[in-house]
Amino acid sequence: MSGNTFGTLFAVTNFGESHGPAIGCVIDGCPPGMELSEADIQPDLDRRRPGTSRHVTQRREPDQVEILSGVYEGRTTGTPICLLIRNTDQRSKDYGDILASFRPGHADYTYLQKYGLRDPRGGGRSSARLTAPMVAAGAVARKWLAQAHGIALRGCMQQLGEIDIPFESWAHVPENPFFAPVADVSHLEAYMDSLRKAGDSCGARIRVTASGVPAGLGEPLFDKLDADIAWAMMGINAVKGVEIGAGFKSITQRGTTHGDAMSPEGFRSNNAGGVLGGISTGQDLEVSIAIKPTSSILSPRESIDVRGAPVEVVTKGRHDPCVGIRATPIAEAMLALVVIEHVLRQRAQNADVRPPLAPIAAGQA
């Protein structure tokens, strides 16, 4: 209820502050018998990790994960899996005067109004660092989804500030620090360099998909698959918008175009983004999210202090000029967590269902 648990059947309870002793999570509900070790989780954490290129924060956190429970002789036991990441790079001196005033665009003011006090070290609980345990939990979910259902999750950057990034190939995504699906990212690097020099930041659009999702996932009225995806995505730090399938483009589409035709060979298009009536169609889930420009910028901003008096705020420290750059593995993890939750829900209620029609082909993505 206090908002630190994600999911119900595959429930991930997140804890920790950016500069406290440790961050981590407890996964409750993981199916038993799956081989699992730190080596299954660390690669995803490494994809999200800071300090991997000059375009992201230079904070050094190895983000080494330790499995504290729920695994016996290399297999999940069905009991809670506690994943612990010790914080190591805690230059708390960088954040000394943050307590005195509010940084525009940050959660400083809202945390104080909510709780009456706040942990200012590195953003405390509001830091994007808290997405690391979700990436770790997502890695566990992804492994199970792949093994049990052949479901695969992928993401990429499709826009950086004003620059649209066309989709060339998934193969390019791991080749550059932007998770961009293009061969040449030199224009993105130049853009980021100029932005950093200007002491400013920009936003990004991230696309994330899931393929191999069986038809029938999602609840019809309120825990619609797309609603839960929207909830998960909007819950990522800095996200301001979410689209499923055609998204906002569907406003200007006609019904004769938008409604994806069906044929014996499968669906003819995927404006639905893989969801109809809140339930998966068997097509790829297609999600797009808008990430706002980083609020931690070197340029001075107008603000107030904790007594309400006007101040000028300059955010020092080591920050991402575009938090969207590291958002791709986070969005993938969140999507994985939504999908596994619904796979388990679906078999809870509907394990005995034998539909009269075999699932049709996913058709055109």
Place this chain on the structure above:
Amino acid sequence: MSGNTFGTLFAVTNFGESHGPAIGCVIDGCPPGMELSEADIQPDLDRRRPGTSRHVTQRREPDQVEILSGVYEGRTTGTPICLLIRNTDQRSKDYGDILASFRPGHADYTYLQKYGLRDPRGGGRSSARLTAPMVAAGAVARKWLAQAHGIALRGCMQQLGEIDIPFESWAHVPENPFFAPVADVSHLEAYMDSLRKAGDSCGARIRVTASGVPAGLGEPLFDKLDADIAWAMMGINAVKGVEIGAGFKSITQRGTTHGDAMSPEGFRSNNAGGVLGGISTGQDLEVSIAIKPTSSILSPRESIDVRGAPVEVVTKGRHDPCVGIRATPIAEAMLALVVIEHVLRQRAQNADVRPPLAPIAAGQA
């Protein structure tokens, strides 16, 4: 878990099918002692009701609500409030051959894959008719929010197909069947007439806001106020996208622009849409949603039947050529339900909090 309950502390459990005996909901958790009668609920239902203009479905449903429990001598008792709406206009003959094939863009196929069978009468459970109980529950929430906190919820249409609708004044919204904030809607009427003649449909963009929301609502990590809003909005039938504040526009904004400056007089702008770090700032909540074009259109569509063979589907019956036209009161109700949930959550954990700084003015909307 099966997706028919909205909220936890102010929990609304929805039941019924479009053409079954009745639809309704049970509200659990309403604070006691509030005056409540059907007269508080009926006006909101009437705003959503079909048959009120030539631009919406001509189906005739009086949508008369009956309070079955939870109210004694005109006051809420704190126990469950059951709201019942009997279905009266059940021309089930209109929907006779729907069972045999799948309508593109509809939930026919996904329901069958999920449950193995489906109620085809008027769309059964997937009908937008099931938003009526949410509007009714939202009316209860709105009354309490207004009385206890002075919170007000408003919505309007901001785009109809290709036509942008500028914001002139809230005063115009109740004056036209589109919930458009403009004095002259003749161009919208002409647009809808031509669309109906063409046997086609279009989408819409709806804006919904809440003012008077205190700072401090929303949980920091997963039940962020904006995440729950996204969940609620994406859960409305036909919604394909959700934005908070600057939304997708924030991608191209600079950090120096997007982060709302603060001053002793209040916030200087509201790109955040009233939420920072998942917690309300005290500014207006600003939400925008994309609604897809109606899938029930008179034009023939390519599809398959339940044996997988190709068929041509034409949707007969009485349908809205733009479901967005009636979506405004629905979106308002959903936002009200999210806000009341978080007001109750906030005082559960933080009733004793006395922040060192009085809330600053909401500032520029």
Place this chain on the structure above:
Amino acid sequence: MSGNTFGTLFAVTNFGESHGPAIGCVIDGCPPGMELSEADIQPDLDRRRPGTSRHVTQRREPDQVEILSGVYEGRTTGTPICLLIRNTDQRSKDYGDILASFRPGHADYTYLQKYGLRDPRGGGRSSARLTAPMVAAGAVARKWLAQAHGIALRGCMQQLGEIDIPFESWAHVPENPFFAPVADVSHLEAYMDSLRKAGDSCGARIRVTASGVPAGLGEPLFDKLDADIAWAMMGINAVKGVEIGAGFKSITQRGTTHGDAMSPEGFRSNNAGGVLGGISTGQDLEVSIAIKPTSSILSPRESIDVRGAPVEVVTKGRHDPCVGIRATPIAEAMLALVVIEHVLRQRAQNADVRPPLAPIAAGQA
């Protein structure tokens, strides 16, 4: 959260007051495809119904159930099943002066302290009448449990006031109004007659069992199968104690006796009551509950009025001199609801589990 929903995967939301327009419930999560009509539910309601013998309240409520949703052409659709029971016998004049003072042993005082107001008609929400919707929901659960798993639920009275009732045979239970497993109940009838003449009431012990329960149900730490049973049973009006298996007798047992020996033929005893470590063993679930004497008695009692002044209270109206007499079908229904919840939970997480050892025989009950 406000305590009117039972279960999560098979969630039953209860609404209504004893003398309001209607009582009922919404079942969310029922597996689809099961044949269901009012005729499946009414017999269990009739077993619980008042007015069936001179030993229970003479209030006349036909308790006719109506299915409002979730069933199409005689089969469950997987969507919410709303069950409605209209109240017909509302002699509210009997309860006129209840608002002015507190009846000892009743919830009058606690409701007022909790909510600030209360519905006094027939006990309002605190009436045992609200168990009727649970019996109705339990009937749906029982049908599914029987069909899908061969699970059967039974209950009987084992003590009435000071009178121990030995177990002779399940066959006798439906033959007498006490649900007593004995052929001759004349001594029970004489006991009740004398109690009624004395204007007093007594308690009872009810036993309830489930057979055919597969091994593996129940969560290990907090939603232990026995813990959830204890929660469900203690939640029945007037219950003051719950035992599983040997119960309080286990205090004086030795470990050499209590721990049920295992053999290739099955368990040698069932002191565990079918649960070890919170998880079902495959043996019969054995539950025993203590029901307190009815608080509504004709004898005058010392109490206070709503201003705190001393008063003498006499409860008029039509009441059960032993509420335990009608408790057996209620306890069976509650047990059914716990078991179906755990069957669904078990397959959500562990549907793929193939234990190395086939379940052993249930052994001695």
Place this chain on the structure above:
Amino acid sequence: MSGNTFGTLFAVTNFGESHGPAIGCVIDGCPPGMELSEADIQPDLDRRRPGTSRHVTQRREPDQVEILSGVYEGRTTGTPICLLIRNTDQRSKDYGDILASFRPGHADYTYLQKYGLRDPRGGGRSSARLTAPMVAAGAVARKWLAQAHGIALRGCMQQLGEIDIPFESWAHVPENPFFAPVADVSHLEAYMDSLRKAGDSCGARIRVTASGVPAGLGEPLFDKLDADIAWAMMGINAVKGVEIGAGFKSITQRGTTHGDAMSPEGFRSNNAGGVLGGISTGQDLEVSIAIKPTSSILSPRESIDVRGAPVEVVTKGRHDPCVGIRATPIAEAMLALVVIEHVLRQRAQNADVRPPLAPIAAGQA
């Protein structure tokens, strides 16, 4: 859902296995601003700790708790509090052959049937060692309950095997290793010594109370305060029965006796155990639980191995001959967790309630 989270508003997620790297819990929902350090928690852990007398297991676990998150400069921040206890005494060789066969009265068989595999080290997840994190979480709850509401929790042993232990004074409880409320425990020590020599074990009855509980806590239908207490108590390892107030004695009571009379001076008795209609009366909560004899005994027992063949099982290792001896601080902690949950729930829904009558005195305990 997988049963490792206790509570909703004050939610405690428990993780770890008896002989894994660590055990612990995450508390989500703790009100902010409370002073908290390890020194507030350790004393309660020390009361539960093994190895403190010759009558309990000689396993040596310092059970040192570490706060990993949720506290900043000595105060709770309202964000998740992770409490970690490293396991240090892991003589896993004691448990080597446990995997091959099932110990009667243990969860060996049920875990295997549920999950298909199990962690045998020290009982794995089914070990009573997992109550330590609950005692730690309970210490946090107790501190808040005491400070915010003056609520105090106490417990004692009232029966050891056949020996009834009269209540002399709470003052004696901390003076002896049994938590017995009597000055002289020499007969209890002799009893335990003879039992240990016989290689056998016995059960116990524990009483636990809460005083200072305000009237109005508890939900009326399903999350009744007494139902949640029953759930919490039955969830403690080895508990087989729970009573509230008069408990099973109420079966033979008359209504004229059981229903606690009310007077301007308060209640005349407390057969209700502090709960009427599921809601607290303001009197002391009175709870009694039955704990079964330890299943880990040195005497050989008849059982089967994992292939179903008959075997004789002897449990070696270091075990409590009566697990009830260390159960008192556990039961107190569980009661504290139930009460804090309901305090927070009550103010969520009913913070604005002003009952017309001031709470009456608790009266006779």
